[in-house]
Amino acid sequence: MDLxxxxxxxxxxxxxxxxxxxxxxxxxxxxxxSKALNGTGRxxxxxxxxxxxxxxxxxxxxxxxxxxxxxxxxxxIGLLTNDTYGRFTLPLMAGVAEALVDHGVxxxxxxxxxxxxxxxxxxxxMLDKQVDGIIATGKRVDRSLPIDLSxxxxxxxxxxxxGTRGSVTFxxxxxxxxxxxxxxxxxxxxRRLVHITGPESFFSVCERAEAxxxxxxxxxxxxxxxxxxxxxxxxxxxxWDEAAEKGQEAPDAIFCGNDQIARGVVDALRERxxxxxxxxxIVGFDNWEIVAAQMRPPLTTVDMELxxxxxxxxxxxxxxAEGRVVEPGVRTLPCxxxxxxx
Amino acid sequence: MDLxxxxxxxxxxxxxxxxxxxxxxxxxxxxxxSKALNGTGRxxxxxxxxxxxxxxxxxxxxxxxxxxxxxxxxxxIGLLTNDTYGRFTLPLMAGVAEALVDHGVxxxxxxxxxxxxxxxxxxxxMLDKQVDGIIATGKRVDRSLPIDLSxxxxxxxxxxxxGTRGSVTFxxxxxxxxxxxxxxxxxxxxRRLVHITGPESFFSVCERAEAxxxxxxxxxxxxxxxxxxxxxxxxxxxxWDEAAEKGQEAPDAIFCGNDQIARGVVDALRERxxxxxxxxxIVGFDNWEIVAAQMRPPLTTVDMELxxxxxxxxxxxxxxAEGRVVEPGVRTLPCxxxxxxx
DNA sequence: ATGCACTGAGAAAAGCTTTTCCCTCCGTCA
DNA sequence: TGACGGAGGGAAAAGCTTTTCTCAGTGCAT
Numbered sequence: 001m002d003l004x005x006x007x008x009x010x011x012x013x014x015x016x017x018x019x020x021x022x023x024x025x026x027x028x029x030x031x032x033x034s035k036a037l038n039g040t041g042r043x044x045x046x047x048x049x050x051x052x053x054x055x056x057x058x059x060x061x062x063x064x065x066x067x068x069x070x071x072x073x074x075x076x077i078g079l080l081t082n083d084t085y086g087r088f089t090l091p092l093m094a095g096v097a098e099a100l101v102d103h104g105v106x107x108x109x110x111x112x113x114x115x116x117x118x119x120x121x122x123x124x125x126m127l128d129k130q131v132d133g134i135i136a137t138g139k140r141v142d143r144s145l146p147i148d149l150s151x152x153x154x155x156x157x158x159x160x161x162x163g164t165r166g167s168v169t170f171x172x173x174x175x176x177x178x179x180x181x182x183x184x185x186x187x188x189x190x191r192r193l194v195h196i197t198g199p200e201s202f203f204s205v206c207e208r209a210e211a212x213x214x215x216x217x218x219x220x221x222x223x224x225x226x227x228x229x230x231x232x233x234x235x236x237x238x239x240w241d242e243a244a245e246k247g248q249e250a251p252d253a254i255f256c257g258n259d260q261i262a263r264g265v266v267d268a269l270r271e272r273x274x275x276x277x278x279x280x281x282i283v284g285f286d287n288w289e290i291v292a293a294q295m296r297p298p299l300t301t302v303d304m305e306l307x308x309x310x311x312x313x314x315x316x317x318x319x320x321a322e323g324r325v326v327e328p329g330v331r332t333l334p335c336x337x338x339x340x341x342x
Numbered sequence: 343m344d345l346x347x348x349x350x351x352x353x354x355x356x357x358x359x360x361x362x363x364x365x366x367x368x369x370x371x372x373x374x375x376s377k378a379l380n381g382t383g384r385x386x387x388x389x390x391x392x393x394x395x396x397x398x399x400x401x402x403x404x405x406x407x408x409x410x411x412x413x414x415x416x417x418x419i420g421l422l423t424n425d426t427y428g429r430f431t432l433p434l435m436a437g438v439a440e441a442l443v444d445h446g447v448x449x450x451x452x453x454x455x456x457x458x459x460x461x462x463x464x465x466x467x468m469l470d471k472q473v474d475g476i477i478a479t480g481k482r483v484d485r486s487l488p489i490d491l492s493x494x495x496x497x498x499x500x501x502x503x504x505g506t507r508g509s510v511t512f513x514x515x516x517x518x519x520x521x522x523x524x525x526x527x528x529x530x531x532x533r534r535l536v537h538i539t540g541p542e543s544f545f546s547v548c549e550r551a552e553a554x555x556x557x558x559x560x561x562x563x564x565x566x567x568x569x570x571x572x573x574x575x576x577x578x579x580x581x582w583d584e585a586a587e588k589g590q591e592a593p594d595a596i597f598c599g600n601d602q603i604a605r606g607v608v609d610a611l612r613e614r615x616x617x618x619x620x621x622x623x624i625v626g627f628d629n630w631e632i633v634a635a636q637m638r639p640p641l642t643t644v645d646m647e648l649x650x651x652x653x654x655x656x657x658x659x660x661x662x663a664e665g666r667v668v669e670p671g672v673r674t675l676p677c678x679x680x681x682x683x684x
Numbered sequence: 685a686t687g688c689a690c691t692g693a694g695a696a697a698a699g700c701t702t703t704t705c706c707c708t709c710c711g712t713c714a
Numbered sequence: 715t716g717a718c719g720g721a722g723g724g725a726a727a728a729g730c731t732t733t734t735c736t737c738a739g740t741g742c743a744t
Binding site for chain 1: 702
């Protein structure tokens with residue numbers, strides 16, 4: 001096999017190594033080399049091992065473009081999002097990547113910022129690159145992306161955004177999250193629960209409010225505002241003033257629609273001289289770690305398990321790409337209560 | 343040309359359209375079709391237009407895999423990061439994508455979470471997919487990713503992370519940012535400036551502290567801690583207690599090392615009954631909008647222009663991929679002061 | 685009428701891998 | 715000894731596009 005020698009020299013030529021180089025270096029034909037690497041075809045065990053060893057030695061890695069051209073699988077998927085700040089997209093993306101990296105699939109991330117034209121450009125770029133599938137995600141479960149993905153030549157999975165009829169959609173079970181939060185507050189011995197949350201126009205807001213009332217009682221107050229810290233702050237003022245006016249007892253537990261609202265709530269309580277959690281227990285929503293874990297006291301909050309959501313979306317789009325059939329419909333995933341000190 | 347008719351029927355076959363379909367539909371050969379689309383070769387204007395029109399009509403888009411196989415350009419780059427929460431990566435990524443989308447380049451995002459093995463896997467996956475280049479980024483300017491990118495067969499550009507010798511590296515000019523902040527505080531008539539910042543082991547921390555002292559005076563206090571809100575809160579307590587002890591006047595301006603510290607600082611001041619900005623002016627760092635803009639009052643802070651950093655990194659890696667020469671070295675970009683109400 | 689230059693367009697190769705089909709060689713059985 | 719089957723390995727096509735040649739035809743000048 002002194003073909004090996006000459007090959008080792010010619011390997012010094014320019015460019016990346018091809019399977020030709022490998023074949024020459026191992027002293028076999030291209031087809032044998034290919035089959036040896038992929039564990040297909042018939043050949044002597046010794047030959048197969050030699051090819052594999054040589055491949056490792058010279059550092060040969062097959063060109064995924066050529067592979068994709070033939071197999072019509074690019075081992076690439078697109079993740080489309082309009083969540084500019086990535087608070088929801090990043091954990092989700094981490095889950096997607098985690099699920100797919102073992103399968104050799106890489107992820108194109110495209111942030112399209114609610115711009116249909118930009119979305120169109122990105123989708124076309126992804127299709128040109130023959131993505132095996134697309135995962136659409138956003139910042140709101142009851143809104144869809146500003147672009148129609150329903151007639152694409154590749155499978156589409158929706159995660160944390162509204163999907164089209166007949167599509168596969170993943171989202172968190174916000175009712176479950178709200179139930180966890182409310183029940184935990186009750187379990188802490190709290191009886192006067194209130195829910196400070198975002199705009200009533202959000203589907204999740206209604207879903208959570210409903211679950212909250214189911215646990216806390218139909219009369220438990222729910223106040224709607226926006227998603228900001230400022231609103232949380234104001235809401236406390238309003239609730240406490242009202243209670244004082246009517247001569248009622250103030251709340252002893254607040255379930256907040258997100259961690260930012262909780263942030264404002266905690267601030268307002270502190271300013272009124274109330275201790276968290278001694279006087280009032282607080283539960284947030286989102287488990288936005290960088291905020292929730294750093295609050296004083298660290299915030300007990302509901303985690304939507306976006307990473308797991310991403311994992312499942314990733315596996316599903318892969319399954320669809322491989323032609324396996326997947327039952328369409330909305331799948332909801334349970335939330336998890338992260339108990340800290342509030 | 344009733345070839346067109348029959349082609350329009352056969353177009354109904356399975357799979358994506360190829361240039362063969364286009365050629366048939368337009369009644370020309372494949373080569374002519376290709377040249378018509380790319381504006382190359384010689385042919386009658388009428389022919390060229392007809393091909394282009396038919397291409398639009400049937401919705402033909404060339405297969406980027408086949409194109410890439412031939413041209414050895416995949417129009418794809420990889421963005422490698424270990425910034426899990428994406429606070430720095432996302433704005434940067436947005437800039438990269440913005441710069442490259444016009445050139446038809448898509449971006450693989452790979453979050454490697456400080457895991458060398460995972461990093462290796464992702465880099466190899468990207469190389470297999472023939473990325474035209476890689477941008478490495480992180481969460482800290484003076485640390486490098488847990489993986490060696492110096493001998494890759496594709497160009498690498500570093501942005502907001504430490505690069506290797508001879509590489510092209512982009513980072514923000516933190517000294518400039520600190521100068522902007524300090525000078526603005528002085529311009530507000532403040533005289534007793536302090537700087538509450540992160541760990542002294544960070545290069546940026548030293549750079550900023552130095553610039554701060556150059557403006558505020560060599561005796562202006564700089565206190566080092568960690569990057570948390572809690573530290574900002576404590577630091578205020580410490581500074582005010584010290585001042586009271588020594589019978590000195592307390593600071594009237596605080597330049598914070600990041601927006602989270604500023605958050606803690608503002609809280610602590612409020613608890614001490616001090617008004618921002620009436621009694622004390624505050625400037626943060628990072629312009630982490632979702633926090634800075636929502637604070638009460640909204641925070642004046644330094645923006646590192648990460649989006650612009652990303653844009654430049656994107657254009658640079660593209661230039662390198664196209665074989666243009668780029669002077670190696672570290673390029674720093676100016677910061678921008680975002681004046682809000684603190 | 686012949687040759688030349690140029691225009692318009694097609695044939696074929698290249699780029700890298702996988703897969704199908706085929707060939708050769710060897711051993712075995714009748 | 716001849717036929718047959720199986721094992722090991724190679725040749726070639728396919729997948730889609732771009733690019734380089736090559737070729738046929740036309741108009742013009744000689």
